Amino acid sequence: xxxxxxxxxxxxxxxxxxxxxxxxxxxxxxxxxxxxxxxxxxxxxxxxxxxxxxxxxxxxxxxxxxxxxxxxxxxxxxxxxxxxxxxxxxxxxx
Numbered sequence: 805x806x807x808x809x810x811x812x813x814x815x816x817x818x819x820x821x822x823x824x825x826x827x828x829x830x831x832x833x834x835x836x837x838x839x840x841x842x843x844x845x846x847x848x849x850x851x852x853x854x855x856x857x858x859x860x861x862x863x864x865x866x867x868x869x870x871x872x873x874x875x876x877x878x879x880x881x882x883x884x885x886x887x888x889x890x891x892x893x894x895x896x897x898x
Contacts, residue, residue: 837843847855
């Protein structure tokens with residue numbers, strides 16, 4: 805186990821050149837594909853089910869995922885009406 809100050813390598817915050825180059829190539833290819841009109845025609849040539857699958861996968865990169873929540877509506881012990889809650893609040897005030 806090394807003890808001491810880190811030496812060598814990239815400084816903190818410096819982007820990885822290989823990763824940046826790969827991203828630039830992918831963005832360029834997709835941009836050319838979209839600009840040519842082929843992306844739209846290829847997308848529309850898919851079956852509706854496949855278009856929905858592709859659209860859902862693409863949305864993962866543009867929209868945040870929502871978390872699912874569960875609500876237990878069968879637990880009636882803790883459910884109170886508005887009137888009950890108002891009565892409690894009124895009695896706390898006196």
